Amino acid sequence: MIERIQNEFILWWDSILGISPSIIFGAILFAFFTVFGKFVQKVFVKRFDKQTDDKLLSNFLGRILFWIFACIGFSIFLNKVGLSGAVSGLLAGAGVTAIVLGFAFKDIGENLLAGIMLAFNRPFNIGNVVEIDGFVGTVKALQLRSTHLRTFNG
Numbered sequence: 001m002i003e004r005i006q007n008e009f010i011l012w013w014d015s016i017l018g019i020s021p022s023i024i025f026g027a028i029l030f031a032f033f034t035v036f037g038k039f040v041q042k043v044f045v046k047r048f049d050k051q052t053d054d055k056l057l058s059n060f061l062g063r064i065l066f067w068i069f070a071c072i073g074f075s076i077f078l079n080k081v082g083l084s085g086a087v088s089g090l091l092a093g094a095g096v097t098a099i100v101l102g103f104a105f106k107d108i109g110e111n112l113l114a115g116i117m118l119a120f121n122r123p124f125n126i127g128n129v130v131e132i133d134g135f136v137g138t139v140k141a142l143q144l145r146s147t148h149l150r151t152f153n154g
Helices: 002-051 055-081 084-104 106-121
Strands: 129-132 135-142 147-151
16 A cells, blocks of 8 residues: 555656646746736836826726736746646636626625726816715825725814
């Protein structure tokens, strides 16, 4: 019994050593795409900020660019490791998971979508006086999920 366990462990270890160059190369590619995505995000945000004063929209679009590069890097990593079938399974599972989580976190999703719509439509800016849900005050900060309001009485 112990010999069988040792033989299985040796076979497993040999297979790990056999694919370790692919794992290392895939990890390097993933790290490269992640770092490159961060670089592209920073460059995009700087250039977009020069053209417009909309910090919320530039940060949102910069994050999207970063996550696109990170997902591409992760997909390449899985292909290099030999899990190319897992990529299509992950994409299918992500679709199902998105539907389930969409129903579970409906309120959070609504707030996020409202924040995205505010980022693109921009009905008010920082410093404007607005009334939101019965509260009147000055807009101090806009984020994707929240609007920070300072009422007149503090």
